[in-house]
Amino acid sequence: MSTSPDSLTHRPAPGAGQIRKGLTLSSLNWLGVAPFFLFALLFLILPTTTLMIGAFQDANGHFTLGNIARLFDDNILSAYWISFKVSAASALGGTVIGLALALAAIQGGLPQWIRPTLMTFSGVASNFAGIPLSFAFLATLGRMGLVTVLLRDYADFDLYSTGFSILSFLGLTLTYLYFQIPLMVLIVTPAIDGLRAEWREACESLGGNSVAYWWHIALPILWPSILGSALLLFANAFGAVATAYALTGSSLNIVPILLYAQIRGDVLHDQNLGYALALGMIVVTGLSNAGYIWLRSRAERGRE
């Protein structure tokens, strides 16, 4: 925003409800936001920056790329790979199923009460993560879980003989979906609400069927929102610690758990390698969030 000289008036015209850009910035004005910036600096920016710097230092504080290079060790690379797979699978599943649920509730012609119920439940379930969630899935799909036992007793089907385990890649993905799907419902709903009824009517009056409407109109409008949401879900799963830790202990080698173990007991025997591990996580979640923000601004621009 450029500031023209005459916009530098201290007070706006009488009765102006709109906030004028480019007010005179006295030091008093800055004082008003100082506590916030001080807080952000102390508890968000400095701690993260110091880790990033540590990732490029050796134990004596000299510059090195050795920590970054060691991220490509087999053990660590496989942790990143499993993390990537779990996050990608739960993001993909969450995106598709969440979108289907949101579409069904908003545009499916279902009774009125379905939508607010789904929204409230999504608010609860997207926050029902962490340790209680892992307890719930152990009680459902664990070795003695309700579904496992019911399948064994009534359908004569031993889930665990198929190689399934709640402590595995598939088990963790299924568990993550419990907070990923509701999160998708919450973030994609505004985009679906943005689809105007006139567009469908226009399509129908031109002889287009439902498939044509979705393929040529709705999906092209929705896709930045859908892809952006998928990226947000990916980052959400990539940084999650508690659910995986309580579910699998240290048996599944994913990055957040490796980092947790490193902080608790210095398993890598190298503090600076831990910093590099953290930097790797920030890069992954940062890139996917940047993608989300970019796609969201595209989607908003498209709607204007």
Add this chain to the structure above:
Amino acid sequence: MKSTSRLGAWVAIAIGTLYFLLPLIATFEFSLKMNRDGYSFEAYKVVLADPGFQATFGYSTLMAVLTIIVGILLVVPTAYWIQLKLPRLRPLVEFITLLPLVIPAIVIVFGYLKLYNSSSWLPLTGNERATDLLLMCSYVTLALPYLYRSVDAGLRAIDVRTLTEAAESLGASWPSILLQVIFPNVKSAILSGAFLTFAVVIGEFTMASLLGRPAFGPYLQLIGSNRAYEPSALAIIAFMVTWAAMGLIQVFARNARPARKTA
């Protein structure tokens, strides 16, 4: 055409309902099986009577309340000031409040341990009270995205400038403008941010565990690795706490709407 799409919608909702209700039913059923001779609430009795549960749940509740108070005192004046005096800073502040969603909690707490260890310039992990303070600040950080978004939306919905000028012309001081004019007008936005913060903080594990404080999250993990039926009872309790927090948000949001229309 219409009826097939409605059928598809019903199928989607039915499968979704099954997926989301089954774990809750299974957990509840399992939590009732502590007594061999039939269903009972024995696991809940054991859990609620456990001094460890009372202590950690109390600790986390206190932490959540402090987090909400400090968070509100930090966020409301900032969002107000940005709206009134420094709108050019809005993108920067919004970006900062989004960062806790980008940087994983485990990375943030790792940074604290490096920056504030007992031999550093600000040894916040040196003694228990200081670590409590650090944990609370870490929770305020985690809550920033939710609190700021909700307060900022509330402030945008009212005419901050006119309200402020009216209060100023009546001779109100800055603290009383904030406390008596701005706060009451964004009360429902603040409350919904506060309940969301409560839901996030009450069972938080990573920060509390790595800072070594006796919070509810680490207690849950401990019980989970040692007991059979209590974890299920705790999961149901945690779910009900989350549900209560979200339900209260709905209640306040509903109460706020007609009030705003008549204003």
